[in-house]
Amino acid sequence: EAGVAQSPRYKIIEKRQSVAFWCNPISGHATLYWYQQILGQGPKLLIQFQNNGVVDDSQLPKDRFSAERLKGVDSTLKIQPAKLEDSAVYLCASSLIEGMNTEAFFGQGTRLTVV
C-alpha cells in the first residue's frame, strides 16, 4: 500500500516570497492533516480536513497560510508571504476516518527554509 506522498522534500525561499506544498494521502483516507514541526519541537496541527471540508483550522495563521482539498483527495498548503519563523518541516498525515482510536499515517514532510 502506498504511503502519504509529499512534495517537494526540500524548499529554500527568501522571506516575503510564496511557497506551496502538495500532499497525496493514502487512497480512501477521508481525514487529512497538515502539521508544522519546528526544529526541536513536536508537530503542531495547522489544519484538519474531513473529505473536502475543514474540521479544525484554529491554529492556522490565516493571514498568510491557506490550504485546500478541493476534491477530497490531495491537498495543497500555501504560505504567502513567508516569514523567517516559518522555517520548519511541514508534515501531511491521513487517517481512514475521524475517530479517537484511528491511527494517522505521516508523509516524510517538506523541509522549508526561509532566508
Add this chain to the structure above:
Amino acid sequence: GNSVTQMEGPVTLSEEAFLTINCTYTATGYPSLFWYVQYPGEGLQLLLKATKADDKGSNKGFEATYRKETTSFHLEKGSVQVSDSAVYFCALRDDKVIFGPGTSLSVIP
C-alpha cells in the same frame, strides 16, 4: 487545554540498557494515547497506542501503560538496540491530536 509533557533529552544509553521515557498529559476528556517514532531521515511512524485506562500498548519490545490516576503513558523497553536511536513523541487524541516536544534517544554500542 489539552497538553503533553515529555522528559527532556537527549537520552544516551548503551546497547542492552533499560529505557524509560516519561510522558504525562493533561486532558479534559478521555483521550487515546500514542507513541510515535521518527527515525533519522524518515517520517513519523506509530509505535504503539492505548485507547483507555489500564490498556497496555506494545510493539517491537516497547511497552506503555495508560495510567489515568497519574495521567501518564511512560514508554519502556527492557533492552535497547542501536537501531532504536530515534526521536520519540508522545501524543494524545481527544478532538485533535496533540504531540509532546519529543525525546531524542541515542544508543551506543
